[in-house]
Amino acid sequence: MNKYEELMVRKNEIVLKSVGIDFDKYETGKLSFDYERLMKDVGYTLEEVSEIQKDVGVGSTPLLELRNITKLARKSSRTGKAARIFVKDESCNPSGSFKDRRASISVFDAMKRGYKGVGAATSGNYGAAVASQANIRGLKCIIVNECYDSKKIGQPEILEKGRKCEGFGAEVVRLTVGPELFYTYLKILEDTGYYNASLYSSYGVAGIETLGYEIAEQCMKKLGKEPDAVVITHAGGGNVTGTARGLIKAGAVKTKIIGASVDLSGLHMASDIDFNKKSFTTGHTGFGIPFMTNPDRSDVPRSAARPLRYLDRFVTTTQGEVFWMTEILAQLEGLERGPAGNTSLVAAFAIAQEYEDDAIIVVQETEYTGAGKHLIPQLNFAKENGIKVYVGDPKEQVPGKSIVIPSHPSIISVTDIDMEGLKNSYIKNAINKLTKNIVEQVDIEFLSLETKMAKEKIVEILKQHKVGGI
Numbered sequence: 001m002n003k004y005e006e007l008m009v010r011k012n013e014i015v016l017k018s019v020g021i022d023f024d025k026y027e028t029g030k031l032s033f034d035y036e037r038l039m040k041d042v043g044y045t046l047e048e049v050s051e052i053q054k055d056v057g058v059g060s061t062p063l064l065e066l067r068n069i070t071k072l073a074r075k076s077s078r079t080g081k082a083a084r085i086f087v088k089d090e091s092c093n094p095s096g097s098f099k100d101r102r103a104s105i106s107v108f109d110a111m112k113r114g115y116k117g118v119g120a121a122t123s124g125n126y127g128a129a130v131a132s133q134a135n136i137r138g139l140k141c142i143i144v145n146e147c148y149d150s151k152k153i154g155q156p157e158i159l160e161k162g163r164k165c166e167g168f169g170a171e172v173v174r175l176t177v178g179p180e181l182f183y184t185y186l187k188i189l190e191d192t193g194y195y196n197a198s199l200y201s202s203y204g205v206a207g208i209e210t211l212g213y214e215i216a217e218q219c220m221k222k223l224g225k226e227p228d229a230v231v232i233t234h235a236g237g238g239n240v241t242g243t244a245r246g247l248i249k250a251g252a253v254k255t256k257i258i259g260a261s262v263d264l265s266g267l268h269m270a271s272d273i274d275f276n277k278k279s280f281t282t283g284h285t286g287f288g289i290p291f292m293t294n295p296d297r298s299d300v301p302r303s304a305a306r307p308l309r310y311l312d313r314f315v316t317t318t319q320g321e322v323f324w325m326t327e328i329l330a331q332l333e334g335l336e337r338g339p340a341g342n343t344s345l346v347a348a349f350a351i352a353q354e355y356e357d358d359a360i361i362v363v364q365e366t367e368y369t370g371a372g373k374h375l376i377p378q379l380n381f382a383k384e385n386g387i388k389v390y391v392g393d394p395k396e397q398v399p400g401k402s403i404v405i406p407s408h409p410s411i412i413s414v415t416d417i418d419m420e421g422l423k424n425s426y427i428k429n430a431i432n433k434l435t436k437n438i439v440e441q442v443d444i445e446f447l448s449l450e451t452k453m454a455k456e457k458i459v460e461i462l463k464q465h466k467v468g469g470i
Protein backbone atom coordinates (compact mmCIF):
# COMPACT_ATOMS: atom_id res chain seq x y z
CA MET A 1 0.00 0.00 0.00
CA ASN A 2 1.26 3.49 -0.77
CA LYS A 3 0.92 6.43 1.66
CA TYR A 4 -2.31 7.63 0.06
CA GLU A 5 -3.95 4.21 0.33
CA GLU A 6 -2.77 3.83 3.93
CA LEU A 7 -4.32 7.15 4.88
CA MET A 8 -7.59 6.33 3.13
CA VAL A 9 -7.91 3.19 5.26
CA ARG A 10 -7.84 5.47 8.32
CA LYS A 11 -10.20 8.01 6.74
CA ASN A 12 -13.36 7.18 8.76
CA GLU A 13 -11.42 7.11 12.01
CA ILE A 14 -9.82 10.52 11.30
CA VAL A 15 -13.15 12.04 10.31
CA LEU A 16 -14.86 10.66 13.41
CA LYS A 17 -12.17 12.09 15.68
CA SER A 18 -12.08 15.46 13.98
CA VAL A 19 -15.82 16.16 13.66
CA GLY A 20 -17.04 14.23 16.65
CA ILE A 21 -20.02 12.89 14.71
CA ASP A 22 -20.57 9.15 14.33
CA PHE A 23 -22.10 9.22 10.87
CA ASP A 24 -22.75 5.46 10.84
CA LYS A 25 -25.61 5.83 13.27
CA TYR A 26 -27.62 7.85 10.77
CA GLU A 27 -27.48 5.23 8.00
CA THR A 28 -30.93 3.70 7.47
CA GLY A 29 -31.33 1.81 4.17
CA LYS A 30 -29.12 0.88 1.24
CA LEU A 31 -28.54 4.48 0.23
CA SER A 32 -30.58 6.52 2.71
CA PHE A 33 -29.75 8.22 5.98
CA ASP A 34 -31.75 10.13 8.57
CA TYR A 35 -31.02 13.71 7.56
CA GLU A 36 -33.37 15.40 10.03
CA ARG A 37 -31.89 13.40 12.91
CA LEU A 38 -28.39 14.49 11.87
CA MET A 39 -29.56 18.12 11.90
CA LYS A 40 -31.38 17.71 15.22
CA ASP A 41 -28.28 16.25 16.86
CA VAL A 42 -26.48 19.57 16.35
CA GLY A 43 -28.01 20.11 19.76
CA TYR A 44 -28.58 23.87 19.53
CA THR A 45 -31.99 25.36 18.82
CA LEU A 46 -32.28 28.20 16.31
CA GLU A 47 -32.51 30.62 19.25
CA GLU A 48 -29.31 29.21 20.78
CA VAL A 49 -27.53 29.42 17.41
CA SER A 50 -28.63 33.04 17.18
CA GLU A 51 -27.34 33.77 20.70
CA ILE A 52 -23.94 32.17 19.95
CA GLN A 53 -23.73 34.35 16.84
CA LYS A 54 -24.78 37.56 18.59
CA ASP A 55 -22.02 36.99 21.14
CA VAL A 56 -19.40 37.22 18.39
CA GLY A 57 -20.93 39.93 16.23
CA VAL A 58 -22.31 37.56 13.62
CA GLY A 59 -25.71 37.99 11.97
CA SER A 60 -28.46 40.60 12.45
CA THR A 61 -27.25 42.20 9.21
CA PRO A 62 -29.28 44.94 7.52
CA LEU A 63 -31.83 44.26 4.80
CA LEU A 64 -31.35 47.04 2.27
CA GLU A 65 -33.76 48.05 -0.47
CA LEU A 66 -31.99 48.54 -3.81
CA ARG A 67 -34.27 51.31 -5.02
CA ASN A 68 -32.16 52.46 -7.95
CA ILE A 69 -31.54 48.94 -9.21
CA THR A 70 -35.28 48.24 -8.93
CA LYS A 71 -35.93 51.41 -10.99
CA LEU A 72 -33.47 50.19 -13.61
CA ALA A 73 -35.14 46.76 -13.69
CA ARG A 74 -38.52 48.46 -14.30
CA LYS A 75 -37.03 50.63 -17.05
CA SER A 76 -35.50 47.56 -18.69
CA SER A 77 -38.56 45.36 -18.29
CA ARG A 78 -40.75 44.62 -21.32
CA THR A 79 -43.86 45.16 -19.20
CA GLY A 80 -42.43 48.15 -17.37
CA LYS A 81 -42.92 46.20 -14.14
CA ALA A 82 -40.50 44.59 -11.73
CA ALA A 83 -40.50 43.40 -8.13
CA ARG A 84 -38.82 45.43 -5.39
CA ILE A 85 -35.27 44.10 -4.92
CA PHE A 86 -33.74 43.89 -1.44
CA VAL A 87 -30.34 42.65 -0.37
CA LYS A 88 -29.20 41.18 2.93
CA ASP A 89 -25.89 42.91 3.57
CA GLU A 90 -23.91 39.94 4.84
CA SER A 91 -20.63 41.77 4.23
CA CYS A 92 -21.32 43.35 7.65
CA ASN A 93 -20.30 40.09 9.35
CA PRO A 94 -16.86 40.13 11.07
CA SER A 95 -14.90 38.52 8.22
CA GLY A 96 -17.11 39.96 5.47
CA SER A 97 -19.47 37.21 4.36
CA PHE A 98 -22.31 34.91 5.44
CA LYS A 99 -19.62 32.28 6.03
CA ASP A 100 -19.22 33.70 9.54
CA ARG A 101 -22.63 32.24 10.40
CA ARG A 102 -21.34 28.83 9.40
CA ALA A 103 -17.97 29.12 11.12
CA SER A 104 -19.38 30.56 14.35
CA ILE A 105 -21.22 27.35 15.27
CA SER A 106 -18.45 24.93 14.27
CA VAL A 107 -15.80 26.94 16.11
CA PHE A 108 -18.02 27.28 19.18
CA ASP A 109 -18.53 23.52 19.14
CA ALA A 110 -14.78 22.93 18.79
CA MET A 111 -14.12 25.17 21.78
CA LYS A 112 -16.82 23.51 23.87
CA ARG A 113 -15.40 20.08 23.15
CA GLY A 114 -11.90 21.14 24.09
CA TYR A 115 -10.14 21.03 20.72
CA LYS A 116 -6.95 23.11 20.52
CA GLY A 117 -7.50 24.21 16.97
CA VAL A 118 -9.73 24.10 13.91
CA GLY A 119 -9.11 23.37 10.25
CA ALA A 120 -10.97 23.86 7.00
CA ALA A 121 -10.41 23.08 3.32
CA THR A 122 -11.81 26.00 1.36
CA SER A 123 -11.45 28.33 -1.59
CA GLY A 124 -11.19 31.22 0.86
CA ASN A 125 -14.14 33.11 2.31
CA TYR A 126 -14.92 30.27 4.65
CA GLY A 127 -11.25 30.08 5.70
CA ALA A 128 -11.34 33.74 6.69
CA ALA A 129 -14.53 33.14 8.65
CA VAL A 130 -13.06 30.14 10.52
CA ALA A 131 -9.83 32.04 11.20
CA SER A 132 -11.76 35.06 12.51
CA GLN A 133 -13.97 32.94 14.77
CA ALA A 134 -10.96 30.93 15.99
CA ASN A 135 -9.33 34.19 17.12
CA ILE A 136 -12.42 35.18 19.09
CA ARG A 137 -12.59 31.76 20.73
CA GLY A 138 -8.83 31.47 21.37
CA LEU A 139 -8.20 28.49 19.09
CA LYS A 140 -5.46 27.86 16.52
CA CYS A 141 -6.41 27.61 12.86
CA ILE A 142 -5.09 25.91 9.70
CA ILE A 143 -6.66 26.61 6.33
CA VAL A 144 -5.98 24.41 3.30
CA ASN A 145 -6.44 26.45 0.16
CA GLU A 146 -6.33 25.03 -3.38
CA CYS A 147 -5.20 28.19 -5.08
CA TYR A 148 -2.56 27.62 -7.78
CA ASP A 149 -2.15 25.88 -11.09
CA SER A 150 0.97 23.73 -11.48
CA LYS A 151 3.04 26.83 -12.40
CA LYS A 152 2.12 28.25 -8.98
CA ILE A 153 -0.04 30.92 -10.56
CA GLY A 154 -3.27 31.83 -8.83
CA GLN A 155 -5.99 34.25 -9.80
CA PRO A 156 -6.25 37.52 -7.88
CA GLU A 157 -9.53 36.66 -6.15
CA ILE A 158 -8.30 33.42 -4.66
CA LEU A 159 -4.96 34.91 -3.57
CA GLU A 160 -6.84 37.75 -1.94
CA LYS A 161 -8.88 35.30 0.10
CA GLY A 162 -5.74 33.43 1.19
CA ARG A 163 -4.15 36.71 2.30
CA LYS A 164 -7.26 37.49 4.31
CA CYS A 165 -6.94 34.14 6.17
CA GLU A 166 -3.31 35.02 6.95
CA GLY A 167 -4.40 38.47 8.03
CA PHE A 168 -6.34 36.74 10.77
CA GLY A 169 -3.20 34.83 11.71
CA ALA A 170 -4.22 31.43 10.35
CA GLU A 171 -1.62 29.08 8.93
CA VAL A 172 -2.49 28.78 5.25
CA VAL A 173 -1.40 25.68 3.33
CA ARG A 174 -1.52 26.66 -0.33
CA LEU A 175 -1.92 23.82 -2.81
CA THR A 176 -1.95 23.41 -6.54
CA VAL A 177 -5.17 22.12 -8.08
CA GLY A 178 -5.59 18.35 -7.95
CA PRO A 179 -6.50 15.34 -5.85
CA GLU A 180 -3.91 16.06 -3.13
CA LEU A 181 -6.34 18.46 -1.41
CA PHE A 182 -8.29 15.75 0.37
CA TYR A 183 -5.16 13.77 1.26
CA THR A 184 -3.33 16.81 2.63
CA TYR A 185 -6.33 17.96 4.61
CA LEU A 186 -6.91 14.55 6.20
CA LYS A 187 -3.20 14.26 7.02
CA ILE A 188 -3.26 17.67 8.72
CA LEU A 189 -6.31 16.69 10.77
CA GLU A 190 -4.60 13.47 11.80
CA ASP A 191 -1.29 15.15 12.66
CA THR A 192 -2.76 18.07 14.59
CA GLY A 193 -5.84 16.50 16.18
CA TYR A 194 -7.70 19.68 15.20
CA TYR A 195 -11.46 19.94 14.77
CA ASN A 196 -12.70 19.65 11.19
CA ALA A 197 -14.82 22.76 10.75
CA SER A 198 -16.14 21.20 7.55
CA LEU A 199 -18.17 23.39 5.23
CA TYR A 200 -20.60 20.52 4.96
CA SER A 201 -21.15 19.61 8.61
CA SER A 202 -24.52 19.94 10.29
CA TYR A 203 -23.09 22.66 12.58
CA GLY A 204 -22.20 24.84 9.62
CA VAL A 205 -25.58 24.47 7.95
CA ALA A 206 -27.42 25.09 11.24
CA GLY A 207 -25.46 28.35 11.47
CA ILE A 208 -26.92 29.53 8.14
CA GLU A 209 -30.51 28.94 9.23
CA THR A 210 -30.50 32.28 11.08
CA LEU A 211 -29.95 34.02 7.73
CA GLY A 212 -33.21 32.69 6.28
CA TYR A 213 -35.00 33.31 9.55
CA GLU A 214 -33.83 36.94 9.73
CA ILE A 215 -34.92 37.57 6.12
CA ALA A 216 -38.45 36.39 6.87
CA GLU A 217 -38.59 38.40 10.12
CA GLN A 218 -37.19 41.59 8.56
CA CYS A 219 -39.58 41.39 5.60
CA MET A 220 -42.55 40.91 7.93
CA LYS A 221 -41.47 43.86 10.05
CA LYS A 222 -40.53 46.20 7.21
CA LEU A 223 -43.01 45.19 4.54
CA GLY A 224 -45.75 43.30 6.34
CA LYS A 225 -45.25 40.17 4.26
CA GLU A 226 -42.87 37.40 3.48
CA PRO A 227 -40.71 37.66 0.36
CA ASP A 228 -42.09 36.19 -2.85
CA ALA A 229 -38.68 34.82 -3.75
CA VAL A 230 -35.21 34.59 -2.24
CA VAL A 231 -32.32 34.29 -4.65
CA ILE A 232 -29.27 32.43 -3.32
CA THR A 233 -25.80 32.06 -4.79
CA HIS A 234 -25.10 28.37 -5.01
CA ALA A 235 -21.88 26.32 -4.95
CA GLY A 236 -21.58 23.50 -2.41
CA GLY A 237 -25.22 23.89 -1.42
CA GLY A 238 -24.98 24.92 2.25
CA ASN A 239 -26.10 28.44 1.45
CA VAL A 240 -29.32 27.28 -0.23
CA THR A 241 -29.98 24.59 2.38
CA GLY A 242 -29.44 26.68 5.51
CA THR A 243 -31.28 29.73 4.19
CA ALA A 244 -34.27 27.68 3.04
CA ARG A 245 -34.44 25.83 6.36
CA GLY A 246 -34.40 29.15 8.21
CA LEU A 247 -37.20 30.57 6.04
CA ILE A 248 -39.27 27.45 6.67
CA LYS A 249 -38.62 27.69 10.43
CA ALA A 250 -39.92 31.27 10.28
CA GLY A 251 -43.07 30.02 8.54
CA ALA A 252 -42.22 31.49 5.11
CA VAL A 253 -43.18 28.28 3.34
CA LYS A 254 -44.56 29.95 0.22
CA THR A 255 -41.38 31.89 -0.55
CA LYS A 256 -39.75 30.54 -3.71
CA ILE A 257 -36.19 29.34 -3.25
CA ILE A 258 -34.12 30.19 -6.31
CA GLY A 259 -30.49 29.09 -6.62
CA ALA A 260 -28.12 30.99 -8.93
CA SER A 261 -24.65 30.07 -10.18
CA VAL A 262 -22.28 31.56 -12.72
CA ASP A 263 -22.21 29.43 -15.85
CA LEU A 264 -18.77 27.84 -16.21
CA SER A 265 -19.95 24.92 -18.32
CA GLY A 266 -17.19 23.23 -20.29
CA LEU A 267 -14.47 24.08 -17.78
CA HIS A 268 -13.20 21.23 -15.62
CA MET A 269 -12.64 22.10 -11.98
CA ALA A 270 -9.86 19.58 -11.41
CA SER A 271 -8.04 20.57 -14.62
CA ASP A 272 -4.72 22.35 -14.30
CA ILE A 273 -5.25 24.11 -17.65
CA ASP A 274 -8.80 25.26 -16.87
CA PHE A 275 -8.04 26.33 -13.30
CA ASN A 276 -7.09 29.90 -14.18
CA LYS A 277 -9.50 30.22 -17.10
CA LYS A 278 -12.42 30.84 -14.81
CA SER A 279 -12.89 34.28 -13.32
CA PHE A 280 -15.00 33.13 -10.39
CA THR A 281 -13.79 31.02 -7.52
CA THR A 282 -17.15 30.09 -6.03
CA GLY A 283 -20.88 30.32 -6.75
CA HIS A 284 -20.36 28.71 -10.14
CA THR A 285 -21.73 25.65 -11.92
CA GLY A 286 -18.40 23.80 -11.57
CA PHE A 287 -19.25 23.33 -7.90
CA GLY A 288 -22.99 23.94 -8.03
CA ILE A 289 -24.11 21.13 -10.30
CA PRO A 290 -21.80 18.33 -9.04
CA PHE A 291 -22.64 19.09 -5.40
CA MET A 292 -26.37 19.31 -6.13
CA THR A 293 -26.48 15.97 -7.90
CA ASN A 294 -24.01 14.23 -5.57
CA PRO A 295 -23.99 16.08 -2.24
CA ASP A 296 -21.93 13.53 -0.32
CA ARG A 297 -18.79 14.19 -2.40
CA SER A 298 -17.44 16.23 0.52
CA ASP A 299 -15.01 15.93 3.44
CA VAL A 300 -17.62 14.35 5.73
CA PRO A 301 -19.42 11.06 4.96
CA ARG A 302 -22.83 12.75 4.87
CA SER A 303 -23.11 16.37 3.83
CA ALA A 304 -25.68 18.50 5.64
CA ALA A 305 -26.03 20.56 2.45
CA ARG A 306 -28.92 19.00 0.47
CA PRO A 307 -30.00 21.75 -1.97
CA LEU A 308 -32.40 19.67 -4.07
CA ARG A 309 -34.62 19.25 -1.01
CA TYR A 310 -35.33 22.98 -1.06
CA LEU A 311 -34.79 24.47 -4.50
CA ASP A 312 -37.83 25.53 -6.52
CA ARG A 313 -35.73 26.83 -9.37
CA PHE A 314 -32.07 26.93 -10.39
CA VAL A 315 -30.72 29.49 -12.84
CA THR A 316 -27.37 30.43 -14.29
CA THR A 317 -25.89 33.84 -15.06
CA THR A 318 -22.76 34.68 -17.05
CA GLN A 319 -19.41 35.98 -15.84
CA GLY A 320 -19.79 39.22 -17.83
CA GLU A 321 -23.20 39.93 -16.33
CA VAL A 322 -21.86 39.52 -12.78
CA PHE A 323 -18.94 41.88 -13.48
CA TRP A 324 -21.45 44.36 -14.90
CA MET A 325 -23.66 44.06 -11.82
CA THR A 326 -20.69 44.59 -9.50
CA GLU A 327 -20.15 47.94 -11.19
CA ILE A 328 -23.88 48.81 -11.23
CA LEU A 329 -24.24 48.06 -7.51
CA ALA A 330 -21.38 50.42 -6.74
CA GLN A 331 -22.54 53.14 -9.14
CA LEU A 332 -26.27 53.11 -8.42
CA GLU A 333 -26.45 52.04 -4.80
CA GLY A 334 -23.06 53.08 -3.44
CA LEU A 335 -22.29 49.54 -2.37
CA GLU A 336 -18.95 48.09 -3.47
CA ARG A 337 -19.29 44.38 -2.84
CA GLY A 338 -17.64 41.14 -3.93
CA PRO A 339 -18.66 38.79 -6.72
CA ALA A 340 -20.57 35.97 -4.95
CA GLY A 341 -23.57 38.02 -3.87
CA ASN A 342 -23.64 39.83 -7.20
CA THR A 343 -24.28 36.50 -8.91
CA SER A 344 -27.69 36.21 -7.25
CA LEU A 345 -28.23 39.94 -7.72
CA VAL A 346 -27.95 39.54 -11.50
CA ALA A 347 -30.45 36.70 -11.33
CA ALA A 348 -32.77 38.78 -9.14
CA PHE A 349 -32.54 41.70 -11.59
CA ALA A 350 -33.78 39.50 -14.43
CA ILE A 351 -36.30 37.51 -12.39
CA ALA A 352 -37.81 40.65 -10.78
CA GLN A 353 -39.07 41.54 -14.27
CA GLU A 354 -41.32 38.46 -14.21
CA TYR A 355 -43.19 39.88 -11.19
CA GLU A 356 -45.59 42.73 -10.44
CA ASP A 357 -44.28 45.93 -8.79
CA ASP A 358 -45.56 45.00 -5.33
CA ALA A 359 -43.69 41.68 -5.20
CA ILE A 360 -40.60 41.31 -3.00
CA ILE A 361 -37.39 39.62 -4.09
CA VAL A 362 -34.53 39.23 -1.64
CA VAL A 363 -30.93 38.68 -2.64
CA GLN A 364 -29.75 36.78 0.35
CA GLU A 365 -26.14 37.98 0.66
CA THR A 366 -23.38 40.38 -0.19
CA GLU A 367 -19.70 39.66 0.44
CA TYR A 368 -16.81 42.02 1.18
CA THR A 369 -14.58 43.09 -1.65
CA GLY A 370 -10.86 43.85 -1.65
CA ALA A 371 -7.91 44.44 -3.95
CA GLY A 372 -7.81 40.96 -5.46
CA LYS A 373 -11.56 40.47 -5.57
CA HIS A 374 -12.20 43.62 -7.54
CA LEU A 375 -13.36 43.20 -11.14
CA ILE A 376 -10.42 45.07 -12.67
CA PRO A 377 -7.65 42.65 -11.50
CA GLN A 378 -9.93 39.72 -12.31
CA LEU A 379 -10.59 40.97 -15.84
CA ASN A 380 -6.92 41.86 -16.41
CA PHE A 381 -5.93 38.37 -15.29
CA ALA A 382 -8.52 36.86 -17.66
CA LYS A 383 -7.04 38.86 -20.55
CA GLU A 384 -3.51 37.69 -19.61
CA ASN A 385 -4.86 34.15 -19.85
CA GLY A 386 -6.01 34.71 -23.42
CA ILE A 387 -9.68 35.30 -22.64
CA LYS A 388 -11.42 37.79 -24.90
CA VAL A 389 -13.20 40.49 -22.90
CA TYR A 390 -15.64 42.70 -24.81
CA VAL A 391 -18.97 44.52 -24.59
CA GLY A 392 -21.87 42.83 -26.37
CA ASP A 393 -24.49 40.16 -25.82
CA PRO A 394 -23.60 37.87 -22.88
CA LYS A 395 -25.34 34.99 -24.65
CA GLU A 396 -22.29 34.85 -26.95
CA GLN A 397 -19.94 34.01 -24.06
CA VAL A 398 -17.94 30.79 -24.03
CA PRO A 399 -16.54 30.05 -20.54
CA GLY A 400 -12.76 29.93 -20.69
CA LYS A 401 -12.69 31.75 -24.04
CA SER A 402 -14.72 34.93 -23.66
CA ILE A 403 -16.33 37.23 -21.13
CA VAL A 404 -19.04 39.46 -22.55
CA ILE A 405 -20.00 42.55 -20.56
CA PRO A 406 -23.66 43.33 -21.40
CA SER A 407 -24.10 46.31 -23.71
CA HIS A 408 -27.51 47.22 -22.20
CA PRO A 409 -29.44 46.35 -19.03
CA SER A 410 -32.39 45.07 -21.09
CA ILE A 411 -30.36 42.06 -22.27
CA ILE A 412 -29.62 40.76 -18.77
CA SER A 413 -31.26 37.36 -18.47
CA VAL A 414 -31.07 34.06 -16.64
CA THR A 415 -30.94 30.54 -18.01
CA ASP A 416 -33.23 28.10 -16.25
CA ILE A 417 -31.67 24.71 -15.65
CA ASP A 418 -34.08 21.81 -15.97
CA MET A 419 -34.81 20.72 -12.38
CA GLU A 420 -36.14 17.36 -13.52
CA GLY A 421 -32.82 16.64 -15.24
CA LEU A 422 -30.87 17.57 -12.09
CA LYS A 423 -33.08 15.33 -9.96
CA ASN A 424 -32.64 12.44 -12.38
CA SER A 425 -28.85 12.90 -12.25
CA TYR A 426 -29.02 12.87 -8.46
CA ILE A 427 -30.91 9.56 -8.48
CA LYS A 428 -28.53 8.07 -11.05
CA ASN A 429 -25.55 9.02 -8.87
CA ALA A 430 -27.25 7.51 -5.82
CA ILE A 431 -27.93 4.26 -7.68
CA ASN A 432 -24.31 4.07 -8.85
CA LYS A 433 -23.21 3.88 -5.22
CA LEU A 434 -25.30 0.77 -4.50
CA THR A 435 -23.17 -2.33 -4.00
CA LYS A 436 -26.06 -4.57 -5.05
CA ASN A 437 -28.72 -3.10 -7.32
CA ILE A 438 -31.37 -3.34 -4.58
CA VAL A 439 -33.12 -0.73 -2.41
CA GLU A 440 -35.56 -0.78 0.52
CA GLN A 441 -38.79 1.13 1.17
CA VAL A 442 -36.92 3.62 3.37
CA ASP A 443 -34.66 4.46 0.41
CA ILE A 444 -37.66 5.39 -1.72
CA GLU A 445 -38.93 7.74 0.98
CA PHE A 446 -35.44 9.22 1.30
CA LEU A 447 -35.10 9.81 -2.45
CA SER A 448 -38.52 11.43 -2.49
CA LEU A 449 -37.45 13.88 0.26
CA GLU A 450 -34.08 14.47 -1.38
CA THR A 451 -35.60 15.43 -4.72
CA LYS A 452 -39.11 16.68 -3.85
CA MET A 453 -40.46 14.09 -6.31
CA ALA A 454 -43.44 11.82 -5.61
CA LYS A 455 -42.62 8.28 -4.44
CA GLU A 456 -44.40 6.85 -7.51
CA LYS A 457 -42.06 8.82 -9.76
CA ILE A 458 -39.03 7.58 -7.79
CA VAL A 459 -40.20 3.97 -8.21
CA GLU A 460 -40.64 4.56 -11.95
CA ILE A 461 -37.08 5.92 -12.28
CA LEU A 462 -35.62 3.11 -10.16
CA LYS A 463 -37.39 0.56 -12.38
CA GLN A 464 -35.95 2.24 -15.48
CA HIS A 465 -32.53 1.64 -13.93
CA LYS A 466 -33.46 -1.98 -13.20
CA VAL A 467 -33.12 -1.53 -9.43
CA GLY A 468 -34.66 -4.37 -7.43
CA GLY A 469 -36.32 -4.60 -3.99
CA ILE A 470 -39.29 -2.33 -4.82
Ligand SMILES: Cc1ncc(COP(=O)(O)O)c(C=O)c1O
Nearest residue numbers: 125234235236237238239282340
Ligand atom coordinates in the same frame (compact mmCIF):
# COMPACT_ATOMS: atom_id res chain seq x y z
C1 LIG B 1 -19.55 34.59 -0.26
C2 LIG B 1 -20.07 33.26 -0.73
N1 LIG B 1 -21.33 33.18 -1.16
C3 LIG B 1 -21.87 32.00 -1.57
C4 LIG B 1 -21.14 30.83 -1.56
C5 LIG B 1 -21.81 29.56 -1.95
O1 LIG B 1 -22.17 28.81 -0.81
P1 LIG B 1 -22.35 27.25 -0.85
O2 LIG B 1 -21.01 26.66 -1.18
O3 LIG B 1 -22.80 26.87 0.50
O4 LIG B 1 -23.35 26.93 -1.90
C6 LIG B 1 -19.81 30.87 -1.10
C7 LIG B 1 -19.04 29.63 -1.05
O5 LIG B 1 -17.90 29.52 -1.28
C8 LIG B 1 -19.26 32.12 -0.67
O6 LIG B 1 -18.01 32.21 -0.22
